[in-house]
Amino acid sequence: MAETQTLRQWLLTDTPSSRRHAKLSALYQGWLSFRANTMAMIGLWILVVLVLVAIAAPLIAPHDPFVQSLGDRLAPLGTEGHVLGTDSLGRDILSRLIYGARITLYIVALVALIAPVAGLLVGTVAGYVGGWTDTVLMRITDIFLAFPRLVLALAFVAALGAGIENAVLAISLTAWPPYARIARAETLTIRTSDYISAIKLQGAGPLRIITKHIWPLCISSLIVRVTLDMAGIILAAAGLGFLGLGAQPPSPEWGAMISEGRRFILDHWWVATMPGLAIFTVSLAFNLLGDGLRDVLDPKAGE
Amino acid sequence: MVRCPKRECPIVNMLEIDNLNVWFGKHRDRVDAVKGASFIIGQGESFGLVGESGSGKSTILRAITGLAPLWSGRMIVEGQPLDHQRRKTFFKTVQMVFQDPYASLHPRHSVDQVLGETLHLHGFSDIDARVVKLLDDVGLGQKFRFRYPHQLSGGQRQRVAIARALAPEPHLLLLDEPTSALDVSVQAEILNLLADLRASRGLTYLMVSHDLSVVGHMCDRLAVMKDGEIVEVLTVDALRATKASHPYSQHLLEASL
Numbered sequence: 001m002a003e004t005q006t007l008r009q010w011l012l013t014d015t016p017s018s019r020r021h022a023k024l025s026a027l028y029q030g031w032l033s034f035r036a037n038t039m040a041m042i043g044l045w046i047l048v049v050l051v052l053v054a055i056a057a058p059l060i061a062p063h064d065p066f067v068q069s070l071g072d073r074l075a076p077l078g079t080e081g082h083v084l085g086t087d088s089l090g091r092d093i094l095s096r097l098i099y100g101a102r103i104t105l106y107i108v109a110l111v112a113l114i115a116p117v118a119g120l121l122v123g124t125v126a127g128y129v130g131g132w133t134d135t136v137l138m139r140i141t142d143i144f145l146a147f148p149r150l151v152l153a154l155a156f157v158a159a160l161g162a163g164i165e166n167a168v169l170a171i172s173l174t175a176w177p178p179y180a181r182i183a184r185a186e187t188l189t190i191r192t193s194d195y196i197s198a199i200k201l202q203g204a205g206p207l208r209i210i211t212k213h214i215w216p217l218c219i220s221s222l223i224v225r226v227t228l229d230m231a232g233i234i235l236a237a238a239g240l241g242f243l244g245l246g247a248q249p250p251s252p253e254w255g256a257m258i259s260e261g262r263r264f265i266l267d268h269w270w271v272a273t274m275p276g277l278a279i280f281t282v283s284l285a286f287n288l289l290g291d292g293l294r295d296v297l298d299p300k301a302g303e
Numbered sequence: 304m305v306r307c308p309k310r311e312c313p314i315v316n317m318l319e320i321d322n323l324n325v326w327f328g329k330h331r332d333r334v335d336a337v338k339g340a341s342f343i344i345g346q347g348e349s350f351g352l353v354g355e356s357g358s359g360k361s362t363i364l365r366a367i368t369g370l371a372p373l374w375s376g377r378m379i380v381e382g383q384p385l386d387h388q389r390r391k392t393f394f395k396t397v398q399m400v401f402q403d404p405y406a407s408l409h410p411r412h413s414v415d416q417v418l419g420e421t422l423h424l425h426g427f428s429d430i431d432a433r434v435v436k437l438l439d440d441v442g443l444g445q446k447f448r449f450r451y452p453h454q455l456s457g458g459q460r461q462r463v464a465i466a467r468a469l470a471p472e473p474h475l476l477l478l479d480e481p482t483s484a485l486d487v488s489v490q491a492e493i494l495n496l497l498a499d500l501r502a503s504r505g506l507t508y509l510m511v512s513h514d515l516s517v518v519g520h521m522c523d524r525l526a527v528m529k530d531g532e533i534v535e536v537l538t539v540d541a542l543r544a545t546k547a548s549h550p551y552s553q554h555l556l557e558a559s560l
Contacts, residue, residue: 022449
């Protein structure tokens with residue numbers, strides 16, 4: 001039997017022979033159901049292409065994104081050598097978009113690493129421990145929520161200095177409270193469930209219960225929320241760039257490119273539109289991916 | 304009815320509950336769920352707690368296991384009085400099977416993870432061999448080992464939950480309506496499994512049920528509860544002979560006939 005078994009059959013068996021086998025099998029089945037979702041696959045492919053473009057930027061960009069050529073300024077779409085035209089300083093927009101993918105991914109990755117993790121930590125501890133800990137942590141969360149997002153980020157960047165890293169920190173600082181709220185709400189429903197009581201009866205401590213039993217159930221909804229928030233995060237970074245507190249001028253950050261092109265939007269629409277389309281496409285890709293992930297990760301939808 | 308009377312062997316009673324009160328909430332919101340409950344369960348005995356929903360029978364189990372922290376009175380397990388903090392040794396002696404097998408298994412943990420973690424927490428080293436043995440003991444084959452709860456039926460889930468409760472090799476098993484969430488055909492299987500396990504492992508059962516026929520099948524003695532109070536403790540033989548003295552017990556008995 002084992003000789004004629006293909007890899008696919010081995011992965012789809014309902015009687016796994018080892019722990020590793022069972023894990024691989026579960027992963028493969030998740031992948032199969034994700035693959036069946038066409039829109040999610042489109043989102044995934046866009047993001048894969050974005051990552052590849054970011055990695056290979058020096059190889060595929062037709063021009064140096066920083067070289068100015070005032071003679072070619074504001075060239076329209078389809079100009080010889082500048083497929084997507086040039087901006088007000090004669091820089092090739094396509095090349096700037098390609099290099100800008102790196103910055104976008106950098107922002108997205110950093111925020112996605114900081115904000116949900118902080119929110120998960122605060123939310124699950126508050127929800128599980130309860131009492132005074134809950135009150136204190138949730139009031140802190142409320143304070144952060146009540147602050148206007150951009151003002152808090154402004155204050156933070158003003159204190160630490162302008163730059164993309166500080167912009168990321170500022171965005172994360174304002175982005176974690178909703179995650180904490182979600183994680184706490186989920187924890188409150190999970191903590192009274194029988195399976196948590198059951199593991200308590202085996203003598204498990206709070207640390208084990210939170211990390212091994214509550215986190216796995218919260219993480220899926222957080223991942224979905226993060227992918228759905230990505231569009232907002234990219235735009236918030238662009239907003240900070242627009243105010244001169246995010247990416248600094250020569251940097252080809254997409255948001256900064258839009259704010260530069262804004263001045264010419266009536267006569268030279270492509271200067272602002274091209275980076276806008278790029279942000280739109282990536283945001284859409286993240287949303288599609290998030291939808292697909294929700295279907296795969298939701299434990300209640302299993303089977 | 305107590306299999307091992309005190310006179311003959313030095314071992315003390317498995318469980319003594321004396322004037323137990325359990326309540327929820329504070330001050331004006333206080334709800335008294337159990338009022339002055341007292342009973343004794345001997346070694347190897349199977350004891351039933353009967354009553355309608357809300358009569359406090361499950362709450363007694365939760366108080367014993369420490370899941371209901373607000374209680375007064377005395378609870379003594381194998382001669383050791385319980386305080387409000389449960390120790391690890393306690394969970395090696397007393398385990399519980401929950402009512403709803405659909406809610407008592409972590410949806411993201413496979414059977415192997417559930418049993419493996421339990422064994423790990425109780426400090427066993429030969430986890431693989433023990434998981435295999437436990438699955439065999441509860442009548443689940445090895446093919447169920449790496450399944451997730453959503454791939455199991457209600458009866459199979461309850462078998463996993465029983466295996467988990469048996470993992471630390473407890474002496475006293477608390478059964479909180481272990482069959483009420485299951486189909487009638489599966490109920491009998493689970494009850495037979497529980498009866499077999501008790502015989503082979505010498506377990507003591509404290510079983511909560513609203514079903515007199517289940518208790519009559521499984522238990523030696525039973526206590527009838529109403530509104531948080533134990534109104535009568537009687538043997539199953541007396542129950543069968545319809546010798547219940549308290550009017551409420553008679554009422555329950557009539558309703559189940």
